[in-house]
Amino acid sequence: MSRLRLWLLAVGGAGLAALLAAACLELPGFGGSRHPYGDRAVHASLSRHTANTIASVNFDQRAYDTLGEMSILFAAVLGCVVLLREARDEHRARPEPTDVARPVRRYALLVLPVALVTGLYVIAHGQLSPGGGFQGGVVAATALHLLYLGADYHALERVRPLGVYETTDALAVSSYLALGAAGVLAGTAFLANTLLPYGTFNTLSSGGAVPLLNAAVGMEVASAVVVLLAHFLDQAVEIEEEPGRGTP
């Protein structure tokens, strides 16, 4: 049985190696200005009025791959939530308040709104300039944690109702799926960018469904990062093991 499995692995591995070697021989030269895939992707994105070709690839031409990446993040955060929950032999202890120097506290409170707005700007301009839902979502979620860095954990907990972020996370993934299914219902294909008008090139509302899918990813990433960091912070700052238990 195990020998058969090894043979199967060897055959599969050899096939993959042969295909990879054949593909490498046909690769375009390093650092060239033209690339067959690049030319086609740029052409497709321009025909759908999306200024940033990367956004067009992520949310239009390969929107299905983005759905996969989104589910990976969702599943990873779900796994962390399950692993880092408060176990039966643990209890919460309120941390002592921290004495933060005044310039640091002021800076954190000033930069927080700036970072939040920058995150939203990066999400909103995803189809026009570098950036998009993932990058902007991470920045917006990071901005909230300036409250922990500049004040203390209690201040962050007050503006962070965790249930809302968990619900938003799930809703964002569902809305991405719903946008995809809308294409099927309209008679084209799953996640096909044919429903909405393409709009004027290089404006915020251009690109058809690209801005909507982009916003869904931004919401998902921002709330997923907040939930993830919340559980890490709970474990590092608040949750303590009962003395004398849990250690074999």
Next chain:
Amino acid sequence: MAVNGWILAATIELGGGGAAALWGVATGPPARRVIAQNMTTSAVCPALLLLAQGYGRPSYVDLALLLALLGPVGTLVFARLLGDDLAGQQPSAWALTWTAAGLGAAVVLALCVAGSPGRATVKLLVIGALLISGNLVASRALAGGFRGVRGG
């Protein structure tokens, strides 16, 4: 060629600043490492601005904006959570901090003069303000900005 002057400046900035920061961050006591980590932002952010100008791609400025915003926040993370390792030694290098701030200001001013006034200039000035204030505050945080961090 005039265009390549920007890229040449970025190469020098990245090579010099990057090598110095790498040496500082990978060797020595923790106090020196966090200072070098803080200086990374002030070394690489102007280089990103110079690259955006050199390539003639205004949208690349977003990278410098994000670095100027998030780099100092990263240093605050270390200043807050490395408390045990930094106990007793107050890492401060104000000469270096002010030199880095001056370098950032010089690059931002040069780019403002080279470009035509408009929204791009405002963005550049915002990046410069964020970079310099972030650098100064992160240095202040390292030099004893968090006292009594035990539980939190």
Next chain:
Amino acid sequence: MSDALTVVVLLLVAGSATATVAQRDPARQALVLSFLGVLLAALFTVFQAPDVGLSQLAVGSVLTPLLIMLSVRKVRRRARSEEGTE
């Protein structure tokens, strides 16, 4: 000219990646890792991939160091409380 830039950035990334792996203490490793993250963002910019560079900056400058340092704090706190009870 841009070849020199590519070589400089690639050498710096290779050097800092090696330095990251060579560190023994996770907290110091996080410091070198955040430096490596910023340099990778510069490398992606040089290779004309600003989207990837932005992702790297967003994740590598605050999120990864914060996750690592919080885990380090948890592990150290647990070790300290075990010392206290024994």
